[in-house]
Amino acid sequence: xxxxxxxxxxxxxxxxxxxxxxxxxxxxxxxxxxxxxxxxxxxxxxxxxxxxxxxxxxxxxxxxxxxxxxxxxxxxxxxxxxxxxxxxxxxxxxxxxxxxxxxxxxxxxxxxxx
Amino acid sequence: xxxxxxxxxxxxxxxxxxxxxxxxxxxxxxxxxxxxxxxxxxxxxxxxxxxxxxxxxxxxxxxxxxxxxxxxxxxxxxxxxxxxxxxxxxxxxxxxxxxxxxxxxxxxxxxx
Numbered sequence: 001x002x003x004x005x006x007x008x009x010x011x012x013x014x015x016x017x018x019x020x021x022x023x024x025x026x027x028x029x030x031x032x033x034x035x036x037x038x039x040x041x042x043x044x045x046x047x048x049x050x051x052x053x054x055x056x057x058x059x060x061x062x063x064x065x066x067x068x069x070x071x072x073x074x075x076x077x078x079x080x081x082x083x084x085x086x087x088x089x090x091x092x093x094x095x096x097x098x099x100x101x102x103x104x105x106x107x108x109x110x111x112x113x114x
Numbered sequence: 115x116x117x118x119x120x121x122x123x124x125x126x127x128x129x130x131x132x133x134x135x136x137x138x139x140x141x142x143x144x145x146x147x148x149x150x151x152x153x154x155x156x157x158x159x160x161x162x163x164x165x166x167x168x169x170x171x172x173x174x175x176x177x178x179x180x181x182x183x184x185x186x187x188x189x190x191x192x193x194x195x196x197x198x199x200x201x202x203x204x205x206x207x208x209x210x211x212x213x214x215x216x217x218x219x220x221x222x223x224x225x226x
Contacts, residue, residue, distance in 0.1 A: 006156070032212060043118070043204050043217025044157070089156060093212040101172060102212040104149075106156040 003027075004092050006105030013112050019077040021108045023090035026071065030094040035064065035075050036104075038087045047088070048075070080112045116141045118218040120205050126224045133192040135221050137205030145211055146188035148172075148180065151202040151220070163188055164211070195225045 005024045013019045023033075034049035050057045050064040050073065057064045063076040077084055090105040121136035139146065145164050149157040149172075159172030161180040169180050177199060181189045188207075192199055202222050206215040 009154070034213075036215075041219065043206070043219050044215075045217065046214050049213070100211055101159055101162070102147075102215070103159075103173075104157040106154055 004090060004103050004105045006090050006108060008108060009106070010109040011111070013077075013080045013110065015080065015082060015112055015114050017080050017112075019080045019084065019110055019112070020074060021088050021090070021110070022072065022074045023092075023105050024070075024072045025092050027092070027094065028071070030092040032093045033064070033066065033073050034091050034102075035062075036089045036091065038089065038107075040086075044087075044089055077110075080110075082112045082114060085110055085112050116216055118205055118207055118216050120203075120218040120221050122221050123219065124222050124224075126226065127192075127195050128226055129194075129196055131192075131195050131225075133195050133223065133225075135190040135192075135203055135205075135223070137188045137190070137218060138186055139188075139205075139207040139216070140186065141207060141209070141216065142185070143207035143209050143216075144185070145208045146182065147206040147208075147215065148178075148188065148190045149204045149206065150174070151204055157204065160190065195223075197225050199223065200225045 035047045036044035037047040038044040061078045066073045088108045093102040118139045147162040148160040163169045163182045179191045202220045204220045205218045208215045
């Protein structure tokens, strides 16, 4: 069964700190790894994504680190701000026996405190 | 501004009722998706469609069906609602398969 395991379930970080969320996958056919951000009352929105041909991708304060051999990827939020408080989902997709479907992790609720 | 609109924000239905959840996108996207979101389980794919009148099962299609008669509209149907279908339902669309999904704000369905 396709699985993407995400941790931690919840995270509290002080303003200005670094938030780190980790994901691990099993299926080596996965070749696209996005992160989505969801605010209360809204649907998720794409934040940043990476393909396995690079080990890191940075967009502003958000960085994805990718470790292909360990089958792990993580989201780092530098200089975390209260406005970053949201639920974050990692996901993965690729051609598999079940077709090209996007599989999400279980989500991490991030709270950034002043 | 791109938009995915779900017809209802909150919906309360009785067990056994037939339920229709409607979703419309204004981006001329080929691909549309229905997910359900439950605490601790993340987002799980119910059905998706890569073209008009085309549908494919996701990971949890049991108890659901879909209809896509027009490119912009994707409907999720609960043939006979059950209490275990109480959930947040999210519709999404994309231009290129699984890349950059645009989500609606969701429909919180309660089945009593």
